[in-house]
Amino acid sequence: MEPERQQMDVDIVCVGFGPAAGGFLTTLSRGLAAGDGAPALESIVAPGMPPQVICYERSDDVGFGVSGIVTRARGIRATFPDLDPAAIPMAAPVREEKVIYLLDPVGASRRSIGLRAIDSLIRSFRFGLPLDHGAIELPYTPEFLRKHGGMVMSIGQFNQWVGSQLMASGAVQVWPGTPVAQALIEDGKIAGVRLVDQGVEKDGAPGPGFLPGMDIRAALTVVADGPVGAVSRQIDAELGVPQGYQRRDWAVGCKFVIDLPESCNLEPGTVFHTLGYPEPEIFGFFYVHPERVASAGIFVPSWFTSPVRTSYRYLQHFLLHPFFWRYVQGGRLRSWGAKSLQESGRRGEPFLAGDGYARIGEGSGSTNVLTGSGVDEAWTTGTQLAEAVLELLREGRSFTRANLESTYVARRRRSWVEKEGRIAEKARDGFQRGFLTGLAGMALSGFTKGIFTMPARVEEPYETIPTPYEYYRGRISDHEIAKIREQCAARCIPLHDALMERAGWPAIEYDGQLLVSHQDALLMGGKVQAPPGYADHVVFIDPALCKTCGSPVCVEICSAEAITPGPDGVPVFDREKCVHCGACLWNCTRALPDDSGRTNVEFRAGAGGLHSVEN
Amino acid sequence: MPQFQIVVCGSIVPDPLQTLEPVTGPAGPSLKNELMLPAVLDPWAGHALYEAANLARNHPGSKVYLVSAAPKAKLQQVMMTVGQKAPFELVAIDASASGFTEAADVAALLAGAIAAIPGLDRSRLLVFGGWESASRGAGVTMQMVGERLGIAEQFLAVDQLTVGEDGTLEVLERIEGGSHQISSCQGAPAVFGWATGNLPEPRNNPQVGMQNMRAIMPALQKAKPASTGVPSFVSVSLPKQQRETRVVKDLTPDEVAREIVAWIGEN
Numbered sequence: 001m002e003p004e005r006q007q008m009d010v011d012i013v014c015v016g017f018g019p020a021a022g023g024f025l026t027t028l029s030r031g032l033a034a035g036d037g038a039p040a041l042e043s044i045v046a047p048g049m050p051p052q053v054i055c056y057e058r059s060d061d062v063g064f065g066v067s068g069i070v071t072r073a074r075g076i077r078a079t080f081p082d083l084d085p086a087a088i089p090m091a092a093p094v095r096e097e098k099v100i101y102l103l104d105p106v107g108a109s110r111r112s113i114g115l116r117a118i119d120s121l122i123r124s125f126r127f128g129l130p131l132d133h134g135a136i137e138l139p140y141t142p143e144f145l146r147k148h149g150g151m152v153m154s155i156g157q158f159n160q161w162v163g164s165q166l167m168a169s170g171a172v173q174v175w176p177g178t179p180v181a182q183a184l185i186e187d188g189k190i191a192g193v194r195l196v197d198q199g200v201e202k203d204g205a206p207g208p209g210f211l212p213g214m215d216i217r218a219a220l221t222v223v224a225d226g227p228v229g230a231v232s233r234q235i236d237a238e239l240g241v242p243q244g245y246q247r248r249d250w251a252v253g254c255k256f257v258i259d260l261p262e263s264c265n266l267e268p269g270t271v272f273h274t275l276g277y278p279e280p281e282i283f284g285f286f287y288v289h290p291e292r293v294a295s296a297g298i299f300v301p302s303w304f305t306s307p308v309r310t311s312y313r314y315l316q317h318f319l320l321h322p323f324f325w326r327y328v329q330g331g332r333l334r335s336w337g338a339k340s341l342q343e344s345g346r347r348g349e350p351f352l353a354g355d356g357y358a359r360i361g362e363g364s365g366s367t368n369v370l371t372g373s374g375v376d377e378a379w380t381t382g383t384q385l386a387e388a389v390l391e392l393l394r395e396g397r398s399f400t401r402a403n404l405e406s407t408y409v410a411r412r413r414r415s416w417v418e419k420e421g422r423i424a425e426k427a428r429d430g431f432q433r434g435f436l437t438g439l440a441g442m443a444l445s446g447f448t449k450g451i452f453t454m455p456a457r458v459e460e461p462y463e464t465i466p467t468p469y470e471y472y473r474g475r476i477s478d479h480e481i482a483k484i485r486e487q488c489a490a491r492c493i494p495l496h497d498a499l500m501e502r503a504g505w506p507a508i509e510y511d512g513q514l515l516v517s518h519q520d521a522l523l524m525g526g527k528v529q530a531p532p533g534y535a536d537h538v539v540f541i542d543p544a545l546c547k548t549c550g551s552p553v554c555v556e557i558c559s560a561e562a563i564t565p566g567p568d569g570v571p572v573f574d575r576e577k578c579v580h581c582g583a584c585l586w587n588c589t590r591a592l593p594d595d596s597g598r599t600n601v602e603f604r605a606g607a608g609g610l611h612s613v614e615n
Numbered sequence: 616m617p618q619f620q621i622v623v624c625g626s627i628v629p630d631p632l633q634t635l636e637p638v639t640g641p642a643g644p645s646l647k648n649e650l651m652l653p654a655v656l657d658p659w660a661g662h663a664l665y666e667a668a669n670l671a672r673n674h675p676g677s678k679v680y681l682v683s684a685a686p687k688a689k690l691q692q693v694m695m696t697v698g699q700k701a702p703f704e705l706v707a708i709d710a711s712a713s714g715f716t717e718a719a720d721v722a723a724l725l726a727g728a729i730a731a732i733p734g735l736d737r738s739r740l741l742v743f744g745g746w747e748s749a750s751r752g753a754g755v756t757m758q759m760v761g762e763r764l765g766i767a768e769q770f771l772a773v774d775q776l777t778v779g780e781d782g783t784l785e786v787l788e789r790i791e792g793g794s795h796q797i798s799s800c801q802g803a804p805a806v807f808g809w810a811t812g813n814l815p816e817p818r819n820n821p822q823v824g825m826q827n828m829r830a831i832m833p834a835l836q837k838a839k840p841a842s843t844g845v846p847s848f849v850s851v852s853l854p855k856q857q858r859e860t861r862v863v864k865d866l867t868p869d870e871v872a873r874e875i876v877a878w879i880g881e882n
Contacts, residue, residue, distance in 0.1 A: 006822065008821055008822050008825065010825075052825075054821070054825070060696070061630075061653045061692070061695075061696070062692075062695065063653055064653070089648075089650065089651045090651070157651060160653075160692070163692070163695070164688050164691060164692060167691050167692075167694075167695060167832070168688075168691065168832075168835075168836075170832040170833075170836075173824070173825070173828050174695060175695060175696075175698075175699060175819070175821070175824055176695055176696055177696055177699075177819060178699070178819050178821070195819075195821065198818040198819065199818060209815065209818060211818040211820070214820075214821050214822070216821060334634070524634065525633070525634055526630075526632055526633055526634075527632035527633075529632060531816075533818070611630055611632040611633070611653065613651060613652070613653045614651065
């Protein structure tokens, strides 16, 4: 029986607080006040008051984001023309930017014949080339990749900075620690949101102190819940998606924040983009913040077809590359984090607006996969929606699909976000055919402004992942793999460490400071926690389907080892370790038989996660 | 049924999940990257606040105030989380919450703010707070607040407060040796330094948040800066503790346990 739920009426409810919602609420709050500070507009639900605007954020603090970024900050600077990076902790203007090709120093990386030939050539001409600690700087950084004039930032700190200004304005309310379970969809319109139930058991059954999630009814629901947001996916499932829509390109980004050793002389604002190692498919980054702090990370994409793909372990090998190890050796791991990136870009754009709702940010397909930029685009889509909302409020027009399309969507279509997003739309397709083809495809798209692209069929991630036997054929015998699987299953641990080491990757020698075990990382620099009284947010829909898997990539990719091998082949989820990266959603190898394109992992709205504000 | 004015003294502390590192700066000791660290309501004060909210709910007509001395920006951030938990009116003082402050000065600030609450009725006044603080456990602040307010009835390490129909108060206090002591007094005014109490953290309630926030932001905007004396510290350090990670494959649980005990002994 459906429990009785409390209800609250507001004018605008926003789902999720990230850069997009930050842009939206900042622009909106400025427009809600007249020049003298008095309300410029009136609430419908609370006559005599200014419009009631509430934003609900899933994580326990608005600063618990998980991304260190370099951004051109065009949209952010448009909102804050006098922005001084020094006002935001960990922010610094971009000072130097390099693209570095990393050779494989250990010989374990899976490189194609073509890439091996390139590596051999570089090594053969090492005395004539600027080879530096097993790496070579590309002589030219394409304009579309450059972030000159921009800045390096911690999104956690940026969110805190934006959030504090918003709250000080008094015009909007932002409530962290409050996940939104679903949109209230009535006759094809969205009438608000329902918050998650509290006081429930792991399976969602009412427990002590049961408090059914409240219904927050609003004329406009702003969906800004990111790439794996539950509300976004519910809307797509129930209200449909545009023709040609596809979300098949993903990546999980994993990052360390490092206190650099005294010996490191890198200046704040130094930016390295890397390619080539630890695997050719894995791109990396290294950003230097003020006060001798760096963010170092990698992206493990869906088109890296290893069935034992792991971001944490590969990130350690990335840091151990001689090019970086000279900078970080003796440093200390301050915090870490991980998140999924929706890399289909504009091709993954859902309906941007409908009756009673609009979508902004990464989940709305704004990320530019050619320039590798998402925060600035997300912020800008938020400001565009805010301008549209203010226009509609001033004119007394309602939040219908037609009105939102003629204001918000029209603004977005006219903007640089759209123009550059179209150029980037197919820029990464070539990676489906290999690393070098992918690079060629990016160059083709970038230099021809998207007129020419490298054609390739982009497959669903679950269609491309081989079994460990197939992936390691010729390197490790089936018999040995079977034995390793049996041993790992008995110990309830993932396969990747054992298989990678058997394939030639050296064991990581933990130093207890920078190189620590995955489980120790959960306890460092903010730690992971989950408040009691919430249901599991990762659910294996059909356990019988899990039993047929045999290659649980969800276990391998899990950024916090929150998913481990379980009895009878059904993985076990530990909510208290989850960092909400959402990688399990797109790494499940079992598609549901209903042709919906959904996998057997349900990633719901949930509370808790990483308490780090430095990511 | 008695109606109370319950004033909770509670400040903020760095999120206990963070790695904290004391450093000495030009203004005395502080925490490394303190301004960047996320903050939470001091857990001891949190217990006091939730007990106060529960008491007020069971005694209609009662009202809860939260008097908090903390940096305004950080306090605002914490209110974004706490504001949904229980109805209260915030009285904000823009002051340091680092823990490296003089307890007597903090007590003076709090007592002054409490005395200045409009319409304060001493015959209904219950002053709540934590008997300790997660930032620096002087353990004396509530007592000094009571003294400055001229309240003689003081209870520390309180786990339970029961109110009689006639307004008498029965108090369960922790005492040495793991025992409890039951005390009673005729009624308000009284000071209570709470231990953990018995109540769980309340669920987030959006309606409570909406109602609180309308008064929280004006209270924060009105908060006046105040300074507290900084005592002289000879040295400040964390307990000696060093993370040591080692993978062992062939040890029995007993051997692992023995090794851990030996390691603890060394530290």
